[in-house]
Amino acid sequence: MAVVLGCIADDFTGATDLAGLLARSGIAVSLRMGIPDAPPETAETAAFEIIALKCRTIPVAEAVADTRAAFDWLRRAGAQRIFWKYCSTFDSTADGNIGPVAEALMADLGATQTVYCPAFPENGRSVFMGYLFVGEQPIAESPMKDHPLTPMRDSNLMRLLAPQVRGKVGLVNRLTVARGPDAVRARLADLERDGIAHVVLDAVADDDLRILAEACAHMPLMTGGSALAMPLPGIYLRDGAIARSARRQAPPPVGAGSIVLSGSCSAMTRAQVAQYLPQASALKLDPLELARSGPQAARDWLAQQPAEAPKIVYATAEPADVAATQAELGAARAGAVVEAALAQLATDARDLGVRRFVVAGGETAGAVTKALGVTRMSIGEEIAPGVPWTWCRSGGHDIAMALKSGNFGTETFFSDAFAKLEAAE
Ligand SMILES: Nc1ncnc2c1ncn2[C@@H]1O[C@H](COP(=O)(O)OP(=O)(O)O)[C@@H](O)[C@H]1O
Numbered sequence: 216m217a218v219v220l221g222c223i224a225d226d227f228t229g230a231t232d233l234a235g236l237l238a239r240s241g242i243a244v245s246l247r248m249g250i251p252d253a254p255p256e257t258a259e260t261a262a263f264e265i266i267a268l269k270c271r272t273i274p275v276a277e278a279v280a281d282t283r284a285a286f287d288w289l290r291r292a293g294a295q296r297i298f299w300k301y302c303s304t305f306d307s308t309a310d311g312n313i314g315p316v317a318e319a320l321m322a323d324l325g326a327t328q329t330v331y332c333p334a335f336p337e338n339g340r341s342v343f344m345g346y347l348f349v350g351e352q353p354i355a356e357s358p359m360k361d362h363p364l365t366p367m368r369d370s371n372l373m374r375l376l377a378p379q380v381r382g383k384v385g386l387v388n389r390l391t392v393a394r395g396p397d398a399v400r401a402r403l404a405d406l407e408r409d410g411i412a413h414v415v416l417d418a419v420a421d422d423d424l425r426i427l428a429e430a431c432a433h434m435p436l437m438t439g440g441s442a443l444a445m446p447l448p449g450i451y452l453r454d455g456a457i458a459r460s461a462r463r464q465a466p467p468p469v470g471a472g473s474i475v476l477s478g479s480c481s482a483m484t485r486a487q488v489a490q491y492l493p494q495a496s497a498l499k500l501d502p503l504e505l506a507r508s509g510p511q512a513a514r515d516w517l518a519q520q521p522a523e524a525p526k527i528v529y530a531t532a533e534p535a536d537v538a539a540t541q542a543e544l545g546a547a548r549a550g551a552v553v554e555a556a557l558a559q560l561a562t563d564a565r566d567l568g569v570r571r572f573v574v575a576g577g578e579t580a581g582a583v584t585k586a587l588g589v590t591r592m593s594i595g596e597e598i599a600p601g602v603p604w605t606w607c608r609s610g611g612h613d614i615a616m617a618l619k620s621g622n623f624g625t626e627t628f629f630s631d632a633f634a635k636l637e638a639a640e
């Protein structure tokens with residue numbers, strides 16, 4: 216099938232989030248982890264093709280190169296429009312990578328303007344007058360100010376974006392959005408005449424996102440969180456750009472052994488780990504110990520656990536502990552040793568017979584999924600908004616994986632996830 220929308224996600228949890236929201240429409244969604252080896256000319260494609268990258272925190276030039284390669288694959292597969300998916304909390308480093316990647320994609324598409332909207336009202340993210348909120352808190356006053364890799368110290372999206380791009384930055388505010396798609400289009404055209412290439416969009420509710428998606432659905436490049444993309448299948452269906460395709464297939468049966476692997480230190484993950492600890496055999500990883508001696512002790516612990524018993528291995532820690540570890544190892548090395556250990560433990564778990572994986576944290580999910588050699592995922596039921604179960608092949612086995620973004624889900628997420636899988640059997 217011809218690709219109608221090519222999507223590039225900057226991390227793996229974000230990619231499953233986007234896939235889950237698009238799949239709510241009943242349209243087939245194809246999710247590929249990393250740039251496919253097979254050329255697009257020989258691949259069977261879907262109307263919505265998502266390529267998941269791990270490029271949120273890597274150096275700008277590498278992020279641009281990776282997304283350009285993903286874009287090239289999608290373009291050759293027939294995609295005429297691109298959606299650049301980043302975090303609903305606008306996670307980026309001081310240098311990027313949201314703006315530089317958007318600018319590179321605009322150049323490749325010949326686009327003179329694009330839009331930015333991370334709002335995800337179901338998960339409490341809203342944008343008002345260009346300021347990003349988590350619940351009632353400006354993002355820079357929320358726990359995201361302490362994120363291990365992308366601490367958010369400003370809540371104003373225009374101020375965050377401006378140093379990341381060469382072009383001018385502007386805003387379509389909520390008052391314009393409330394007047395509907397034509398008013399949004401007119402405002403975008405005015406801004407374009409003023410030479411404004413990068414436009415932040417306000418949205419505080421799903422109705423706002425429907426208006427924005429309607430106004431922007433046919434732009435060559437849209438950028439944002441998954442919720443901005445959610446209305447697009449309905450719009451393309453109505454406009455005749457796609458036909459309704461078969462509903463998702465029944466998932467394959469997978470073995471019962473389960474594990475939670477958590478490298479997320481986000482506030483919600485900390486609560487979820489605490490809630491799950493009494494229900495599972497648990498191992499807490501110490502990054503300093505991992506840096507000294509590697510993951511062998513953790514591997515030995517895992518090897519002693521029965522495959523079918525619920526297990527959790529986590530490096531999840533309070534901000535003060537993360538800061539102390541980073542002071543010793545540096546943020547990048549601390550993150551890398553944890554990610555490497557959880558990736559190794561994931562393959563060990565699979566080889567020990569575990570078939571149900573919940574992975575918490577975007578960077579963590581990227582490391583684990585790569586180690587498991589997963590190249591494609593089928594999208595199943597959502598456990599919480601933006602976190603679907605997925606089905607994939609790893610090492611010759613069918614496995615179920617849920618990649619949970621740091622702040623998504625409620626406190627009982629881990630037990631809810633496994634219960635949902637059992638209920639579906
Ligand atoms: N105790 C810790 N100290 C320092 N860094 C940690 C610790 N635990 C996890 N990390 C690192 O923090 C980062 C968390 O990012 P990520 O996995 O994307 O989670 P989230 O989805 O919450 O943002 C990862 O690189 C992880 O390896």
Ligand SMILES: O=C(O)[C@@H](O)C(=O)COP(=O)(O)O
Nearest residue numbers: 228229232302303577620621
């Ligand atoms: O948009 C979102 O919030 C998520 O899809 C996402 O990208 C979250 O990133 P992590 O919290 O790093 O998993």
